Amino acid sequence: MPLPITLLEGRKVPRVIFSVHASTPDPQKILSLMRIAYGIGAWSFDLSSPKQLESFRKLRDLTDDGDLMGFCHLDAEKGASLLGKPLHRFESKITSTIRRDLLPSNLPRNILPASSSSEVFTQKEIDRIAFDPLRFEEALSLFDPEASPFLFIGEQYGDWLLALGRIDLLHEMVARIRGKGFIPVFSGQWATFVLPKAKPLDVAAYAVPINNKWSLFDLQHAAPLIKKFDKPVISLNPLADGTLLKESEGAFSFLFDELKVYAAIPKIASEGEARTIVEILTKFSSFIPPRKA
Numbered sequence: 001m002p003l004p005i006t007l008l009e010g011r012k013v014p015r016v017i018f019s020v021h022a023s024t025p026d027p028q029k030i031l032s033l034m035r036i037a038y039g040i041g042a043w044s045f046d047l048s049s050p051k052q053l054e055s056f057r058k059l060r061d062l063t064d065d066g067d068l069m070g071f072c073h074l075d076a077e078k079g080a081s082l083l084g085k086p087l088h089r090f091e092s093k094i095t096s097t098i099r100r101d102l103l104p105s106n107l108p109r110n111i112l113p114a115s116s117s118s119e120v121f122t123q124k125e126i127d128r129i130a131f132d133p134l135r136f137e138e139a140l141s142l143f144d145p146e147a148s149p150f151l152f153i154g155e156q157y158g159d160w161l162l163a164l165g166r167i168d169l170l171h172e173m174v175a176r177i178r179g180k181g182f183i184p185v186f187s188g189q190w191a192t193f194v195l196p197k198a199k200p201l202d203v204a205a206y207a208v209p210i211n212n213k214w215s216l217f218d219l220q221h222a223a224p225l226i227k228k229f230d231k232p233v234i235s236l237n238p239l240a241d242g243t244l245l246k247e248s249e250g251a252f253s254f255l256f257d258e259l260k261v262y263a264a265i266p267k268i269a270s271e272g273e274a275r276t277i278v279e280i281l282t283k284f285s286s287f288i289p290p291r292k293a
Contacts, residue, residue: 002041003015003016003041003042003043003278003281004281004284004285004286004287005286005287005288006232006262006263006286006287006288006289007288007289008150008183008185008204008205008232008262008263009183009204011149011150011183013044013069013150013262013263014042014043014044014263015256015262015263015264015281015284015286015287016042016252016263016264016265016266016277016281017044017045017046017071017234017263017264017265018034018037018042018044018045018046018265018266018268018274018277019045019046019048019052019237019265019266019267019268020033020034020037020045020046020052020055020267020268020269021267021268021269025049025051027051027054027055027058028055030051030052030055031055031058031059033268033269033270033271033274034055034056034059035059035062036271036274037268037274037278038059038063038065038068040274040275040278041278042274042278043065043067043068043069044068044069044070044071045059045068045069045070045071046070046071046265047070047071047072047073047148048072048073048152053070053072053142053143056068056070056147056148057147060147068147069147069148069149069150070147070148071148071150071151071152071185071265072142072143072148072150072151072152073151073152073155073187074139074140074143074151074152074153074155074173074177075154075155075156075157075158076153076154076155076157076158076161076169076170076173077155077156077157078132078135078136078138078139079131079132079133079135079136079139079169079172079173079176080129080130080131080132080157080161080166080169081129081130081132081135082125082128082129082130083128086132086135087129087157088157090121092119093119093120093121094121094160094164095160096118096119096120097120097121097126097164098160098163098164100120101120121164126164126165126166129161129164129166129169130169131169131172131173133176136173136176137176140176140177140180140182143182145180145181145182148182149181149182149183150182150183150184150185150204151177151182151183151184151185152184152185152186152187152207153170153173153174153177153184153185153186153187153203154170154186154187154188154194154198155187155188155189156189158170158186158187158188158194158198159188159189159190159193159194162188162193162194162197162198163193167197167198167200167201170186170198170201171200171201171202174186174201174202174203175202178202183204184201184202184203184204185203185204185205185206185207185234186198186201186203186205186206186207187206187207187208187236188206188207188208189208189209190208191208191209191210191218191222191225191226192218192221192222192225194206194208195208195225195226195229195233196225199229199231204232205231205232205233205234205262205263206229206231206232206233206234207233207234207235207236207265208233208234208235208236209235209236209237210222210226210233210235210236210238210255210259210261210264211235211237211238211239211240211244211251223258223259226259226261227258227259227260232262232289233259233261233262234261234262234263234264234265235255235259235261235263235264235265236265237265237266237267238251238252238255238264238265238266239251239266239267239277241267242267242268242269242273245273245276245277248266248276248277248280249280249283252264252280252281252284253284256284256287257284260287262287262289
């Protein structure tokens with residue numbers, strides 16, 4: 001059953017990219033569910049974990065289908081360090097700094113992880129955060145641009161680097177990703193905060209959570225922003241971990257018809273969920289953006 005498609009930088013992408021989450025994190029169960037999804041028409045998978053990536057590689061070997069496409073993820077933390085130390089060692093200090101000085105007023109104060117430190121960065125320390133080419137290249141080497149041409153970059157630390165005013169580090173990471181033959185997609189968590197700040201990045205699309213149960217998705221502010229955003233947007237977890245499955249048609253209609261989102265990445269944990277989504281997708285058309293003059 002053919003799925004509706006869209007285009008990102010001239011490449012065909014299905015409007016729904018499946019993120020397979022089996023009931024247990026057993027790669028064999030993930031592979032089994034991927035094979036079922038593939039059998040009913042899915043040819044693109046979100047690969048946010050090593051076990052999903054392992055299962056996807058096995059699926060490509062089993063099917064010998066070169067058209068199968070994966071979307072891998074790389075946290076921006078892999079490309080940033082402070083005084084030679086990985087940035088994750090300063091997580092408490094980062095979150096304290098953002099919570100005290102930089103958190104947008106329209107976001108709840110409890111959206112950041114609990115901090116064990118009351119220390120905050122000085123501007124001089126923020127300025128000393130540097131791109132870490134060795135760690136970044138090592139992390140990037142785990143992926144194959146032939147099997148996984150699109151690479152999500154950002155994640156939690158992408159948001160935090162934007163909050164700290166260090167978009168220059170993300171520019172460097174995006175350039176490295178393109179240099180290795182991948183097509184970068186910025187992935188963030190705070191839609192209303194990161195979309196305007198990340199807009200200058202040379203990426204194919206912007207992926208943010210969009211569903212009415214996600215605590216960081218402020219429908220009142222985010223929906224108008226996404227409608228006016230003149231670059232492709234991808235919806236992460238639109239069915240809220242399956243809790244909105246019975247409302248799938250309405251959810252996809254809101255995303256595709258109202259917000260004009262290019263694609264969505266729902267999580268599936270069973271064959272029934274996969275079949276329900278594929279059946280509903282037949283009611284939606286492909287979205288081919290007009291060519292720029």
